[in-house]
Amino acid sequence: MTVPTPWPEEISRDLVAAGLDPGHVAEVAERTLAEDLSWGPDVTSEATLPAAATGTADVVARRQGCLAGVPVAAAVLHSQARRDGADLRVTTVRADGDRVGPGDLVLSATGPLRTLLTGERSMLNILCQLSGVATATAAWADALAGTPTRVRDTRKTVPGLRVLQKYAVRCGGGVNHRMGLGDAALIKDNHIAAAGSVAAAFESVRRHAPQVAIEVECDTLDQVAQAIEVGADLLLLDNMDPDTVRAAVGLARPAKVRTEASGGLTLADAAAYGATGVDFISVGALTHSATVLDLGFDLRVSEK
Numbered sequence: 001m002t003v004p005t006p007w008p009e010e011i012s013r014d015l016v017a018a019g020l021d022p023g024h025v026a027e028v029a030e031r032t033l034a035e036d037l038s039w040g041p042d043v044t045s046e047a048t049l050p051a052a053a054t055g056t057a058d059v060v061a062r063r064q065g066c067l068a069g070v071p072v073a074a075a076v077l078h079s080q081a082r083r084d085g086a087d088l089r090v091t092t093v094r095a096d097g098d099r100v101g102p103g104d105l106v107l108s109a110t111g112p113l114r115t116l117l118t119g120e121r122s123m124l125n126i127l128c129q130l131s132g133v134a135t136a137t138a139a140w141a142d143a144l145a146g147t148p149t150r151v152r153d154t155r156k157t158v159p160g161l162r163v164l165q166k167y168a169v170r171c172g173g174g175v176n177h178r179m180g181l182g183d184a185a186l187i188k189d190n191h192i193a194a195a196g197s198v199a200a201a202f203e204s205v206r207r208h209a210p211q212v213a214i215e216v217e218c219d220t221l222d223q224v225a226q227a228i229e230v231g232a233d234l235l236l237l238d239n240m241d242p243d244t245v246r247a248a249v250g251l252a253r254p255a256k257v258r259t260e261a262s263g264g265l266t267l268a269d270a271a272a273y274g275a276t277g278v279d280f281i282s283v284g285a286l287t288h289s290a291t292v293l294d295l296g297f298d299l300r301v302s303e304k
Helices: 009-017 022-036 043-048 070-084 113-143 162-171 189-195 198-208 221-230 242-255 267-274
Strands: 054-061 089-092 105-112 150-152 185-187 214-218 234-238 258-262 280-282 295-301
Touching (some): 009 022, 022 070, 022 162, 070 089, 070 105, 105 113, 113 150, 113 267, 185 198, 189 198, 214 221, 221 242, 234 242, 242 258, 242 267, 267 280
Parallel strands (some): 150 280, 234 258, 258 280
Antiparallel strands (some): 054 295, 089 105
């Protein structure tokens, strides 16, 4: 079922420009709001706020970070306004990818106070989460600056938020790995064990899905050589130290095979791995363990 997009056309344009599907964002917004209201309406706001009371709420950064999901936040608030049959005006001040510091205004929303406060937590949950992913990614991008290496994500994402989390990675200066199981192949150790060898696993995937790029996980330089020989597009260098990664890159580069280091890496390791010339560093923590960016929702009640 297609979920309507109850917001001004400019929000849809912003989402499309960011590479997001407005229909998908509408589904996420509706699902998030529905979850918060599954146990009944916002009893606190209904009890304390007159139905006609209006005001403005400002989303303000409490800490330094990188933004992601600003148009999504606006979409969530408009979705709550549709539920309430209310008029709402959202003005975005900062854009996705912007670096912010404490006190920086991100967006303002004006309308019924009940609508603003009912939608507050759902909106902030998404915006803070996505901005946390962008902030974590930006830290890696900064640490890799001056090297040829880019940081990218994994499929270790929050269920239901993969598309948005991977978008947040792009906002932070990272690049995306495969979106799911079907848009690229990743032959891992279990596949190799089941097939009997790197070559057997690779040939099985190539016959089954000739249209997809194939990445092969390698634990040793011997596996690196085997994967290059069979024609892998990308090598996942798993749990290798920088010296071994450098040697793997030396084998792969003449064959024009890209390389990716992975496995328990930390920010402190970034410069050392970037110096190896590896194409990518994949970091699951960007999405599965990112600390949310602290953003506040400060209400200004209209004068009577």
